[in-house]
Every structure is written in structure tokens, then in C-alpha cells.
Amino acid sequence: MPYDVVITGGRVIDPGRDVDALLDVAVQDGKIAKVAAGIDPSGAARNIDASDRIVVPGLIDVHAHIFEHGVGNGLDPDLAGVRSGVTTLVDGGSAGSANYEGFHHHIIGTAKTRVLANIHIANTGLAQSPEARDAGDVDVDATIAMAHRYPGEIIGVKIRACGPAVASMGLDYIKAAVTAARESGVRLMVHIGDPQWNVDPTITARLLPLLQADDLVTHLYTGAPGKVLDANRNVLPELVDARARGVGFDPAHGRWNISFEVAKRMMAQGILPDSISTDITKPGRLSIVKSMTHVMSKFLALGFSLNDVIKMSTYVPAGFIYMQDELGTLAEGTTADIAILSIAHGKWTYEDADGASLAGDTALEPVLAFKGGEQHSVDYGPFPWGWLPNRA
Ligand SMILES: [Zn+2]
Secondary structure (H helix, E strand, O other): OOOOEEEEEEEEEEHHHOEEEEEEEEEEOOEEEEEEOOOOOOOOOEEEEOOOEEEEEOEEEEEEOOOOOOOOOOOOHHHHOHHHOEEEEEEEEEEEOOOHHHHHHHHHOOOOOEEEEEEEOEOOHHHOOOOOOOHHHEOHHHHHHHHHHOEOOEEEEEEEOOOHHHHHHOHHHHHHHHHHHHHHOOEEEEEOOOOOOOOOOOHHHHHHHHOOOOOEEEOOOOOOOOOOEOOOOOEOHHHHHHHHHOOEEEOOOOOOOOOHHHHHHHHHOOOOOOOOOOOEOHHHHHOOOOOHHHHHHHHHHOOOOHHHHHHHHOHHHHHHOOOOOOOOOOOOOOEOOEEEEEEEEEEEEEEOOOOOEEEEEEEEEEEEEEEOOEEEEOOOOOEOOEOOOEEO
């Protein structure tokens, strides 16, 4: 038998190819060798029984903070990554031009998880808070130079439309990041919502027209000042226009920028996220953003289907990192990044940034991950009892 691993008996959900069926998955030399019913596991080096589990492409979290030991909020990348079923992570701008080399060598160079990055327009990224007070904290040329040094690894320029730099520089702060992104040939990733520094909330309507196709807005469902609902709680027309131009939207959960009430209001107006991500940090993992599967479970509770939640956590984000041919899919011949998850039915309860709660009956928990065919067991879990959410 030629296979290194055969995963048998699982429900394979591969939304990029419209697959949802009981199938076996064979892995050989780090690639998906075969996906079919009745693959004979005898003779394979390893047989994983995935009965009663779901088998999906390795999860892709396009917004995490994993500059551990580099900035204060940085989580161990593998705790956010392979040990949570997430095989690919994109850092959401923890490092800027002055400290990105540390991220490259000490995080990307050592993590078992595949790691890409956005570079923050503020010189030292999130090493200080607030990260930028005025133009002295921003070096556009140095940002461009660093992005050019690591093409394919730095895939975006990050800015947060919050904090004192918005007050001191106004839209020029955003425009500095736009320039850095355009001249680097990478996307702009914009954080909206400011629960801490009470930014002028009109900044969001003023910055959205600067964005172009492939740029990404993070915190779609924030309830903080700068949210994308107007005073009558209708979606900003600038957001509708940006979507029509091909700007991407992600709800990046985080500690402060998810409101179930805003989410429901926006969903009722047809504004759905493209992808799902965590915005996980070390303190966030100790509060309300436990893991990728926890965030996915919240979106199940909000009413998204299982297939849509998987798609928003695999196939769509693979497109955001320009790797849809290799990742976010279980197509034969692609990189064997696979997550095995279990579905737990129960009476679960979830919390948002405002302390509001949401009931759900279906929770996901990670069981096992493969990255490039290499097996990784998951961590104990972020709750005192493991992975499952709070019980109602
Ligand atoms: Zn973030």
C-alpha cells in the first residue's frame, strides 16, 4: 500500500468543491493522494478512524496575534495554530517595520503552523499601546522596504482606524497605509471600531472609499464607535459600495469588536462576512475568544450553516492568502492540510464583547490536524474542562 495515512469513515466537508459525504482520505508524501469511499487502509503506515467526525481542509485563520515574546499580547503560534486544528495563520499586524525581523526569525522560523503576516503601518506594531500617536510613529518607506524583503510572506499592510493617530493625523493616517500597501503590491487590511480611545466614528465612512478590490476590512460586526451601522442602524452606503468593488469583509472576533446584536442587524440587511477569523491574543484566549472552532461555533449559533462556516474558515480565506489552488481544499494532489473536528450537540452559550449571550446547539471541537501530511495532536483546550463551550 502506498499511503502514509488513511483517514476512514469521516464525513468529508470540502465546500470549495461542494463535497459533503462519507468518504475516506488518503495522504502520501504530504499531499492528498485520494478522496473516495472504501479506500483500503490495510498496509497504510497509519489509519485514523474518523467515524462520527467531520474531516475538513486545515482551518485558516486570517487574523491572529502570535508574536509571542515579541509583543505583549502575542499567543504561542502553535496554540492558535496546529494545536487548535488551524494549519495556517495570518498575523494581523503584530509587528511593524522596526520589529518585523524578529517576527520573521522567531515566529515564522520556528512555528510548526504555516504563518503569513500583515505588517503594521506603525513602526513597532503592537509592541506599544496605542501603537501610533502621530506621524512620528509611521515610516511608510521602511514599511515598503520590509514588505519587499519578504514577498509572499508579508501579504498585507495593517492599520487600525482607532487611537490617537486618527485624532492627530485624520485621514492622512489611513492614507499612509494605503500608500504603503499600493507601493508594496500587497493588500490593505483595515481594522474598524474603537472601544478604547473614542475615535471620531465618521472615520469609517471616510476611509471605505479609499479601499479597492482585494483589500480587507476587519471587525465587520463591531459594536464599537466606528461600526458600519448609521444612527438609524442601517448599513453605511459606503460599505455597500465597497463590497460592490470587491473589498473583503471579515468579522475577526477579538475581545472588543464583536456584537451579536450588530451581527443580527447586519445579517438581516444581507451583509454577511466573507471569512471568519479569531483575532486571538494571549489575553483574548483567557477571555471570550477561545479558539478558531469556538468562533466558528458562534457563527453556527448566529444561524450560519455548517457548510458555510467551514467554507468561511477554509476555502474563502485560502483565497485571501492567494493559495486556493493548494490550501482550503481536499482536492487530490494539493497540500495535505486537514482538520478532523467533532460536532457536539448540547445547550451551549456564547458571549460577545458587550456581555450579551447567544444560545447554540452545535459546537465544534478540534480532534487532530495534519499540516503538509504531518500529524499534530491538539491542545487540552482553552476552557478548564477542555474545548467545549460554556453550557447554558
Ligand atoms: Zn487584530
